Amino acid sequence: MNDILSPESYTYLLNLIIEYAPRIILGFIFLIVGNSAIKKVINILEKFLSSKNIDKSLVPFFRSLLSMTLQVALIISVLSMIGVEMTSFLAILGAAGLAVGLALKDTLQNFAAGVMILFFKPFKVGDFIEYEGTQGTVKEIQIFNSILTTIDNKRVIIPNGILQTSIVTNFSSENTRRIIWTFSIAYGDDFEKAKTILFKWIKNDKRILKDKEPLVVISELADSSVNIMVRVWVKSEDFLEVKFDYNEKVYSEFPKNGLSIPFPQLDVNINK
Template identity: 55%
Template sequence: MLDFENIAGTIYELSIKYGLKILLAIVTLIIGLWIIKALMGAIRRNMEKRNVDATLRTFLSSLLTMLLKIMLVISVISMVGVEMTSFVAILAAAGLAVGMALSGTLQNFAGGVMIVLFKPFKVGDVIDAQGYVGVVKDIQIFNTVLKTPDNKTIIIPNGGLSTGSLTNFSTESTRRVDFTFGIGYGDDIDKAKSVILSVINTDSRIFKDPEPFIAVSELGDSSVNLVVRVWAEASDYWGIFFDTTEKMKKAFDKEGISIPFPQRDVHIYNEK
């Protein structure tokens, strides 16, 4: 038979012995998390006032937040009455297994450190990496957050970013805009070049130096292809690309210059 009085007494004694500690630990955890949030907010504002690099600012913020939360959890565990020497021993024993399981995470952390140190890109840059193109919104300790042109959020592990190849479109302040326009074999090449140049000269965003480059690049199957290369501010790249493409079509139509497109002749034979 179970002695319910002894069981109840034991539960009461344990509640008296540990209940207050557990309650105090919970209160400490809640207050500690609030203090960490307020402290990190103050630190971020201070770094912004001191004009700390945005890349370093976001990385340090996430790193400090993680370290402070780990210290808080250890403090709460010790308040409950768990022997810290035993806890540390268990943590050390599990460290190897956890480290092997989280080898990718450790690689991402190391990648984050490499990104902050060598700065292949920074917050606000437009990059092409791991098959994604977007603006760098945040560099965290394990991941980098991109915002794509169609407003998608992409999270890329730092390990791949630090070891793989990437294209940074924001490193230089200027960019070259390339076009290819096809004209018919019966059209006048010199006239087409003149029309192209006149369209380019109407856009003040396009640099005069280096001067625009126009040349025949290929004798295609159905068209003579002209390559056009102009220089402009990096921020004007897409505006110039779309505007010039539209203007060129209208100018060719006005000047009677044809834009060939592939055609297919279908011959039908009647079987007798």
């Protein structure tokens, strides 16, 4: 190195190492300790928010936001400790931030959308929603994305900006839902008998709300069947259970009562 550097350069480099090495080591230690402290602060905040009567949707959002803020503050503190001139650094950071902001406008849009979702609450943590054919329970609303868990336990991550500007169906927003069935019987079968059986089931089913009148009518005279439309109201949490139960009951009980369940068929007549 002596052959490459002049004595003055060597002395200058040595002085730099002597001056900045302790700062860099101290900054590195501070960075490790700071990260550990941030994790503890985040855990304390999460436990505090979870223990209070606070919307569950806000917990992961505030956790992510506070974590990001503290990480930025930690990095600035470490740079200042090392000896970086903060006035110039912040000016450069501001200019870089503008450029990054333009480059990451979609990310910023997702952040703004996350705030809007938390404020206006089109859905919240625990709701069952559908977006473009994907159905799932909302597990987290983070600062950039929302996380769903599907019925078959798949994890779906959707950017908040897309959810904010798209049509989202929330199946959990209302306390009650209406079930609509279409059951078919054959031409010549006794509709009144089918109607009586259905009303009897509805009357004896505690899951079906009695303050809203059920409906059992012939909705269509189809090519191969007489279609019966049934409408009832249930609590949202009972929707699927009741819907599937009546499908099974009709399939098993109608034939026992002389009511056939037809299927499409074609009669071919040959004239000789």
